[in-house]
Amino acid sequence: MGHLRHRPRLRWLVGFVAAFALVAAACGGGGSGDGDDQGSGGDSAGVVDAADCPVKEVSSSTAPTNITVWHAYVGLQASTLQQIADAFNASQDKVKVDVQAQGTYEELLKKFQDALANPASLPDLVLTEDTTTQFMIDSGVVVPAASCREADPGSDATYDDVLPAVTSAYTVDDVLWPGAFSVSMPVMYVNKAILAQADVPTDSYPQTIEELRSVAEKIKAANVPGLKTPLVIKVDSWFVENWLTGAGKPLVDNDNGRSGLATESELAQPDTTRIYEWFKSMIDDGLATAIPSSSTGVDEYLALNAKSSAILIQTSTAISTVAALLEGSVSKEQLGGVGIDATINTGLDIDVALQPGLEEAGQGQIGGSAWYMVKTDEKLGVPAAWQFIRYFLQTPNQVTWTLQGSYLPVLKSAQNDPTLQKEFTTTTKGKWLNTAYQGLKNLNPDFPGPVIGPFNEFRAIMRTSLDSVAFNGVGVKDAIKKADTDFQASLDQYKTDTGG
Structure with missing residues (x-):
């Protein structure tokens, strides 16, 4: 049985985490599970809860849900993220994404930490450095992707297509925490x-x-x-x-x-x-x-x-x-x-x-950043963020994220995309990216690197x-x-x- 970690309050969360923390008794046990099942639930009672991600309510809502996305990208990565967000906004009328740069990763994390005292100031989706996994879990305000997977069984095909080394990197106590991934090597x-x-x-x-x-x-x-x-x-x-x-x-x-x-x-x-x-x-x-x-x-x-x-x-x-x-x-x-x-x-x-x-x-081990859904005052913020994540993980957007932003595709099926295949075999940039992608595919999912508070x-x-x-x-x-x-x-x- 996987170990379920107690999610305690950090000192700087006093007065705030009580409203959001998901506390569970600790169980004894093993590791992070295998790459094919990670994030689908595991031994996650008290942490994974479909009620935290009411995806159907977004679809039935008569008014669009506005969500804020915080990131620390610059240059081509920043402009590509904005491009994908604009395309998502134009593709439907249920969710509107506002992308906001927050300086460096250190500045973003500091602002997020400061915002914990005021839920209304938190973003609905925060893209933090790969080193923050334990911190984000212990913040008590992050809804794991596993909760949205449970609420949205149609997402299983997408997450089963994610490379095992990626899901294992962000799986702790058999629970997948971020919903999307910006992966580098x-x-x-x-x-x-x-x-x-x-x-x-x-x-x-x-x-x-x-x-x-x-x-x-x-x-x-x-x-x-x-x-x-x-x-x-x-x-x-x-x-x-x-x-x-x-x-x-x-x-x-x-x-x-x-x-x-x-x-x-x-x-x-x-x-x-x-x-x-x-x-x-x-x-x-x-x-x-x-x-x-x-x-x-x-x-x-x-x-x-x-x-x-x-x-x-x-x-x-x-x-x-x-x-x-x-x-x-x-x-x-x-x-x-x-x-x-x-x-x-x-x-x-x-x-x-x-x-x-x-x-x-x-x-x-992989580097980059992870996309965490945050429980805020906006009732539909999490499921709305989930909709944007699902869109981002579609193969055409993964191809754009790779070819313009240099982040590697996380889907196994992406390598079969004709546009990506052409780039990977005919252009200098594509050949270089393919070298990194082959390395990503060959990482050991059973030893994905440390999780450190x-x-x-x-x-x-x-x-x-x-x-x-x-x-x-x-x-x-x-x-x-x-x-x-x-x-x-x-x-x-x-x-x-x-x-x-």
Whole structure:
């Protein structure tokens, strides 16, 4: 029997959660279930309730239901979301969607947290970073997608078509929480022209971080003019998370936080040391340039553009923008707040490959954002948001979201769409996106990555830790020890705050 987690009040929810929290007694038990059934209910008494999602009332309502959607997208992602919302509004007269940008993910989450004290100010649908799963559950105001699935059996075909790695990533205690998903994968951008100058084969790419080091050594030895270091990498927590997840190594206890609240750090382990030592040696040996975690620009992309580096590991969501820049088919206005305003260099021959891992390339966890339905003062807000989610998950909209926004299609059937097939096989952007999509399909749904209450705190701790190794001369052992201690303190505090 799946473990049903008590959903306690956070301290900042006093006086508010009492009206919305769904509290249930804890049961003993196992993991997150298999990929085909996740989100359909499971052992979810007290959490999954079809009454929270009265879908039929939206259809029978004589007046349209207005819903607000909060997001943190910029550039092409923001404009594509607005395009899909406009098309939805034009397609029917029961629900009207108002899309509102809320700044960065951190700013969005802060505004959401502040709004919890006033239900009238909450959005009906909030698109938050993948790290917020536990926080959103513990907020007590999120209605799980499983409730709407129960109220709307016609949705089963759609969710059965979602890739197992996606549903498993957002399933906790056998309950699927967000209704839709904006999915990305880390990928490796490569300037094949520089690799060719160094006599490095470009018909296959490194599969492990050790193989990546070997390639970097060959590039450095070639003394390519203008090249500073073979690899450029921005200091961040996600590459540590991805590499540990890809190797099947948990970061926390309780099935990596999926069968109970994560309360114990498992950061200090041999593979964490392996990653840190690889990272430090790449910098020390002149094989990699580290971009500080505090950098808010796009220095790593500019390094690839300037040919001062040949290889970059970054998110797949940059694919459409990078391809458009190379083709000269995107304007500064379209880029919005992305921060790229540079002349594209000549002599670039960019390719995209799966990121190397500890054991093999392409293994890890999904990134991006998830779409959570919020219980507000609007009686029909949840089922109205559900209607927009159902529309968003239709194959044509998934294709648009992929080709214009660079988020990967989450439907298994999407790969058979003629438009997507043509793009995936004939255009540079499409081929790159297909590389990332193949990696997404091959992720292990039985080990989707950690669910951590203080996930943002964890990432801040890891950035500080990796910065200390890259720029302050701190040794690997000391850096990991401090990060583990600080992470454990955050877990302890979160447990205290939630009464877990």
